[in-house]
Amino acid sequence: MTQPLGVILAGGLATRMGGGDKGLLPLGHGTIMDQVIDRLAPQVNGLAINANGDPERFAPFGLPVLPDSVGQHPGPLAGVLAGLDWAAGEGAEAVVTVAADTPFFPCDLVPRLQLAAGDMAHPLALAATPRGTEETRSMSRDGLIRHPTFGLWPVALREDLRTALTGGLRKVVLWTEPHGGREALFDDGGDPFFNVNTPEDLEEARRRLEAQA
Template identity: 70%
Template sequence: MKQPLGVILAGGKATRMGGGDKGLLPLSEGTILDQVIARLSPQVAGMAINANGEAERFAALGLPVLPDSIADYPGPLAGVLAGLDWAAGQGAESVVSVAADTPFFPHDLVSRLQVAAKDMEQPLALAATPDGRQPTFGLWPVALRDDLRAALQDGLRKVVMWTDRHDGREALFDEAGEPFFNVNTPEDLDKAQAMAGGQA
């Protein structure tokens, strides 16, 4: 299976953090997004950020910024679709999505998603923990992008409803710690700082 492209989903409104971009909040020596990029970069053939509004705020990162093509913030599937459309233009077969506010995801995320989707005609898999699926972390086939576009235009918003339609699989991550810990509140950011210090 060819190395996929990566799309970092930063299209949410961050209401619990008072708005703004959670990924640009400080963490360790840089920002949450810096940590996300450092983890994802060795696992993919290239990266882009899905975000709405002024793209210039991410200019320092040097990555393409992909806005949703579906209006009114329909959720992470719209970000996945933006990534798939971008990947199609690059001649890629698949993308892996990660969340911009989840800086400690596994270093072998992509390879384990690919193993889970092995032998599928359209490789489609979500990360999962013993607590359930992690719908912003997935392997998505470019070949299904028009199907996803139609589903979004029909009003579908729930990630797992669409992946279940296409017999999407799960890659189970049951290691210790909180690999998919995400920053939603100021208290979460404090915890992330402590976690980052422990991984230094």
């Protein structure tokens, strides 16, 4: 399987943080986005940021900024589609997406997603953790919790996704399941997909980063 491109999903509204871009919040010697880029860049063949509004706020990162092509903030699938359209122009076969507010996701995310997809004609896989890490996430029938912003997505299905979004589909698993989407299990302990939703989460992220130093 060829190396995919990486897309950082930064299109959320951040309502619990008072609005703005959570990825631009300070963390360590830079921002949350810096942490995300440092983790994802070694795993992919190129990076872009999916975000709406003025792209200049992301200029310091020197990465392409991809706006949603579907309006009304339809959720992460719109960011996935923006990434797939970009990847198609780059001649890539797949993208891996991560969330811009999740600074500690696994450094082997991409190979484990690829391993889960195996020999699928159109590799499609979501990250998952065992029950108990965050009960509010999308729970699958076998008790795993899907993390729908962390996935491997095939460029070959981008027009199918565009049609689904135009038709009103918003929930990630309602699109992945009919296409045989698989799950990559991350059961190494802790909460590898801890994300910053509140000021308290940001303080926790700072504590975690200091503990890793």
